[in-house]
Amino acid sequence: MFQKILVAYDGSPSSEVALGQGAELARLGRSELHLFGVIVSTGGMAIGQAAGAEDVLGREGNAIRSSLDAVAGTLHAEGLRVVTQTAEGSPAEEIARYALQTGADLLVIGHIPHFSLGHWLQGSVAKALLRELPCSILVAKER
Template sequence: MYDVILVPTDGSEYAESAAETALGLAEAHDAAVHVVCVADTGPVGGLRLPGDAESAEDAIRERAREYVSRVADRGEARGLEVTTAVPSGPPGETILEYADDVSADLIVMGTRGRGGLQRMALGSVTDHVVRFGDVQVLVDSGTD
């Protein structure tokens, strides 16, 4: 039923719960998994931060790589074929473009993420993906 499952993550508890759901579905369907974390650098551009990163953009990309690696490691430990990516751009649009590029059959994501003010029901990125995508989206509430 599913050949390619896309798992957007931002490292939040909701994304981690959705990743577990996605990995279970991938096992059940012998599907490939693509884990993506969009580096939403927005207006920070070349802003310099304290620490080792050359810029805010570098720090954001490094954190994104850590998030996708965590999920990828869990998938690979289950024997799944996992591909990771850290594209830049507006998160909702970038997730949908990536889903199209890899011919995803399903996107599994959390209800909310690490953003600032959250929407009451769905996070703004999840809402965008659900409303504007043309691929099935499973929204994991992250509750037991």
Template sequence: MKKVLIALDYNPNSEKVVNMGYELAKLMQAEICLFHVLAEVRYYGMQYEPFMGYEGYAFPVDFRIQEEFVKVAKDYLEKTAAHLGGENITTHLAEGDTAQSITLYAEEWKADLIVLGTHSHGTLERIFLGTVASSVLEHTKIPVYMVPTGK
């Protein structure tokens, strides 16, 4: 195994995921890609007429907000890479559905292992909403190393 994709979000528990993924990659002398997905940021810029008495979307939106989201996310990835301070670390930022973006990029990058954190969600939440981790597991052929981040 020579390529490890570490997926992280903005949750403070991501530090645990990154550190554990990094240690594992070091043991394997593998290349690392720190990977983050922005949700569909285009929705933040959409304008809607008031609906159900809610006027939250009826105000003008600065369309440069997407650029700000991207800049913040890239800064996050760069600082995380600097925090690790190791060699063979790259970063990649994607936009869209999180689980789908992880699986697609892991295949494209030819990752040998995907490292993900698992948040503690209740049983009902998992049944009705699913989780990114379970969706990645369901749709990838690449081995997945799950790091529990719940309390």
């Protein structure tokens, strides 16, 4: 049914749930699984803050890439076709860009409980993705 499944992954508990459900769908459908991480850029920071921000972004980027590579290695050993990619920028924009670029049939994102600030931020990301993407979107919730 789905040829290319894209999982938005950042190592958080909600993205782990998305990963589990996306991987299971990829197994069932013999689909290619794309794991995509976004390093959230700082936007309009003052020049004096930028040097410190670059260090933080570099560490965050390395952590996300290492996590993606580890997860991909495990899934590849289980027989899945896995592609990893990262980008720096706005999560909604970068996820949409990558989904369109790869022709993803399904995007899987994690669900953040309604009582957190992350829910509000993620809600705006999910709404933007619903507007921008032609593919189906699965919001994975912990069972």
